[in-house]
Amino acid sequence: MQLKYGLPTSLLGWAETHRAELAPPVCNASIFPDGNYIINMVGGPNTRTDFHDNPTEEIFLQLKGSAYLIIWDRGKFERIEIREGDVFLLPAHIIHSPQRPEPGLCFLVEMVRPLGSLDALQWYCAKCATLVWRAETQLTSLVDDLPKVYDIFYAKPEAERRCPSCGAIHPGRDHSTWHAQMNAAR
Ligand SMILES: [Fe+2]
Numbered sequence: 402m403q404l405k406y407g408l409p410t411s412l413l414g415w416a417e418t419h420r421a422e423l424a425p426p427v428c429n430a431s432i433f434p435d436g437n438y439i440i441n442m443v444g445g446p447n448t449r450t451d452f453h454d455n456p457t458e459e460i461f462l463q464l465k466g467s468a469y470l471i472i473w474d475r476g477k478f479e480r481i482e483i484r485e486g487d488v489f490l491l492p493a494h495i496i497h498s499p500q501r502p503e504p505g506l507c508f509l510v511e512m513v514r515p516l517g518s519l520d521a522l523q524w525y526c527a528k529c530a531t532l533v534w535r536a537e538t539q540l541t542s543l544v545d546d547l548p549k550v551y552d553i554f555y556a557k558p559e560a561e562r563r564c565p566s567c568g569a570i571h572p573g574r575d576h577s578t579w580h581a582q583m584n585a586a587r
Pocket of ligand 1: 531568569
């Protein structure tokens with residue numbers, strides 16, 4: 402018998418073997434890189450300022466630690482808790498920013514993107530929730546493709562990170578400043 406992806410294996414054992422990749426700055430490793438699904442383990446801690454618009458669904462199985470999603474919905478930020486032991490199916494195109502303030506493990510399943518179904522990364526003004534910048538990409542690897550888009554936004558000068566509505570400067574990758582601005586505005 403030949404099994405392309407091998408025999409059943411210990412999930413927590415796999416996580417232990419890949420502990421270095423699951424820690425900052427990467428926090429994300431592919432368990433089965435070549436299958437019909439994108440199956441990753443996400444570690445932490447990792448807090449961030451980008452929002453993801455996924456054209457397909459995402460399944461979260463939070464194995465260890467707790468996390469939350471900030472959701473942008475019709476001009477407002479909302480929060481969804483994902484506690485240890487929770488399973489959650491996020492519908493396509495719900496604009497979300499995963500926040501993992503503590504070390505943890507999340508088994509994350511996504512679909513391989515059909516050709517022409519584009520992902521987008523977006524950055525919002527923390528003060529008024531207006532879109533500051535959006536970039537679309539044909540995603541083939543969660544681990545490799547998204548950081549390239551992050552780097553483009555975080556290299557932009559202040560003038561290009563200015564909110565078109567209220568004029569506030571988006572702090573880029575400085576998540577503590579962004580989160581403090583959002584919490585102060587709520
Ligand atoms: Fe703003």
